Amino acid sequence: MKRLLYVAMLVLAVALLISACNAAEETAEPVAVEAPETSDAPAEEPLFVFLPKGLDNPYWDNCRKGMEAKAAELGVKAEFIGPEKSDATLQVGVIESVIARKPAAIAISPNDPATVNELIAKAAAEGIKVITWDADAPDSERILYIGTDNYNAGATAAEELSKVLNGEGKVAILNGALTALNAQQRTNGFKDWMAKNAPGIEIVDDQATNDDANTSAAVAEAILQAHPDLAGFYGVTGNGVPGAGVAVKGANKCGDVHIVGFDVVPQGIELMREGCVDALISQRPFGMTAQALEVMIDLVKGKVFDTTNIDTGVEVVYPDGLEEFLTTDH
Numbered sequence: 001m002k003r004l005l006y007v008a009m010l011v012l013a014v015a016l017l018i019s020a021c022n023a024a025e026e027t028a029e030p031v032a033v034e035a036p037e038t039s040d041a042p043a044e045e046p047l048f049v050f051l052p053k054g055l056d057n058p059y060w061d062n063c064r065k066g067m068e069a070k071a072a073e074l075g076v077k078a079e080f081i082g083p084e085k086s087d088a089t090l091q092v093g094v095i096e097s098v099i100a101r102k103p104a105a106i107a108i109s110p111n112d113p114a115t116v117n118e119l120i121a122k123a124a125a126e127g128i129k130v131i132t133w134d135a136d137a138p139d140s141e142r143i144l145y146i147g148t149d150n151y152n153a154g155a156t157a158a159e160e161l162s163k164v165l166n167g168e169g170k171v172a173i174l175n176g177a178l179t180a181l182n183a184q185q186r187t188n189g190f191k192d193w194m195a196k197n198a199p200g201i202e203i204v205d206d207q208a209t210n211d212d213a214n215t216s217a218a219v220a221e222a223i224l225q226a227h228p229d230l231a232g233f234y235g236v237t238g239n240g241v242p243g244a245g246v247a248v249k250g251a252n253k254c255g256d257v258h259i260v261g262f263d264v265v266p267q268g269i270e271l272m273r274e275g276c277v278d279a280l281i282s283q284r285p286f287g288m289t290a291q292a293l294e295v296m297i298d299l300v301k302g303k304v305f306d307t308t309n310i311d312t313g314v315e316v317v318y319p320d321g322l323e324e325f326l327t328t329d330h
Contacts, residue, residue, distance in 0.1 A: 046104035048078040048296050050133070050289060051095055053111045053180070054086035057211060058265040059238035059285060063134070066286035066329070070293045078293060086177060086211040088112040092119065099123050105296035107289075108142070109134035112179035116140065129299040133292045134283075135182035136309075143299060146292045146310040148283045150182040153262075153314045154189025154236075158198070160279040160316060161232050161260040168200035169231025172223045174244055174261070176211045176237030186236050186262070204230070209239055213267070216243020224251055235261025235268075241280065245271035264317055264325070272319055280317040286329040288312045 050067055052060045064080040071078035081098060083090035088111035098106060099122060106128060110116040113136070120140040123130050129143060136145040161171060173190070176183040187206065194201050205223050209216035216239045224230060224247055233248070235241035241261040245268065248257045254276035264282045271277045291312060295305070317325050 045077050046300060047101070048076060048293060049098050049103045049106045050078070050080045050292070051091070051098065051106060051108045052080070052082040053091060053109050053135070053177075054084065054211070055082045056085045056213075057238040058267070059263045059283075062285040062330075063289045066289035067293055069286070069329070070290035074293070074297065076293070076297060086111055088115045088177075088179060092116070095119050099126065099128065102126065103128060104300045105129035105131070107131050107133040107146075107292050107296060108137070109147075110137050110181070111135075111177060113137035113139065113181050114179075129296060131292065131295060131299070133288065134285075135180055137181070144295070144305055144308045144310060146295055147288055147312055148182070148314055149309075149311040150185035151189035152311075153281060153283070154186035154191075155193040156189075156314060156316065157186070157234055157260055157262070157279075157281050158190040158193035160281075161234055161258065162194065162198040162201060164258045164260065164278045165201060165231050167198045170202050170204045170227055170229060171232040171234060172205040172220075172227065172230060173203065173207070173234045173236060174216055174220060174240035175206060175208045176240065178208045180211075180237075183236050190234055190236075209237075209243060211237055211239055213239045213242055216240055217246040218243075220244045220247035221250065224248070224253070224257070230257055232258040232260070235259065238263045238265050238268075241265075241277060242267035242271065245276045249274065249276050264330075269322065269326070272317075272322055275319075278319075280322075282315045282317055282325070282330055284312055284315060284330045 067078050067080055081094055083094050091111050092115050108116055116137050117140040120130050120142050124141045132142045132145045134147045175187060204227050207219045209219055220243045233244035235244055241259055244259045248254055259277045260279045262281045264280045268277055268280055
């Protein structure tokens with residue numbers, strides 16, 4: 001009897017245990033399994049940097065504006081960074097600081113090609129796409145140069161000054177920094193054209209101004225005193241024309257001493273309006289940097305160019321076309 005009672009109690013216990021387990025299965029909450037973590041942080045935006053010779057020449061203002069306009073149009077991040085004045089040593093420090101930020105691409109306008117060759121090699125080794133713009137460093141590891149064909153542009157300036165002088169007279173050259181390759185090329189193009197096509201024109205002086213407006217004016221004044229029969233000035237860089245204009249205007253010789261040169265900058269514009277400047281050579285700086293930015297973006301995307309030089313051309317601006325020229329971006 002006791003045995004039967006024990007068996008019955010054991011069967012009842014097992015039944016109750018099974019019932020409890022089934023109930024637990026019906027009411028248990030599902031266990032959540034976490035998905036692997038993924039990062040929603042956006043990829044770092046590529047940076048494109050333009051490195052001019054300096055920031056003390058109004059020419060660079062139009063270069064910066066062209067870069068900014070194209071960057072806004074394309075939705076990319078671009079910066080325009082340079083030393084306060086055109087100086088090769090100062091520019092080296094700026095370039096070094098930019099390379100340390102590891103931008104996607106940089107465009108350099110070197111004050112002195114010899115000072116940037118190693119920096120360009122360093123940037124290239126770190127995967128930064130490097131081009132030169134406005135002025136070249138042809139012996140460096142830059143991918144390509146985009147800007148003015150400066151030798152031909154110098155020849156264009158010579159032709160314009162020769163026209164004004166009817167092929168005769170004494171002229172002086174107001175140069176920039178003598179280490180700048182683009183200034184050298186513009187000077188050589190000017191001299192070669194004159195020697196070949198205008199034997200009646202004598203180049204009586206060629207002075208450096210270090211791309212400084214005050215120095216340019218002082219040098220031009222000294223040249224006028226040394227050569228009272230001077231017929232014309234050639235301004236090689238952006239401060240040459242303004243310096244010559246200030247000197248010629250101060251000597252009350254506007255219209256007697258003719259001026260041709262680079263670039264279309266505010267002081268040169270006003271001097272042309274006053275009748276002291278005959279022709280300005282525009283390098284189309286706005287369009288030059290806009291096009292250079294497009295080239296940099298293409299290089300970062302992997303495009304290979306079949307040239308190492310892209311000539312952006314020049315445009316000659318005369319007094320009767322000045323106002324129309326100023327109404328559009330160049």
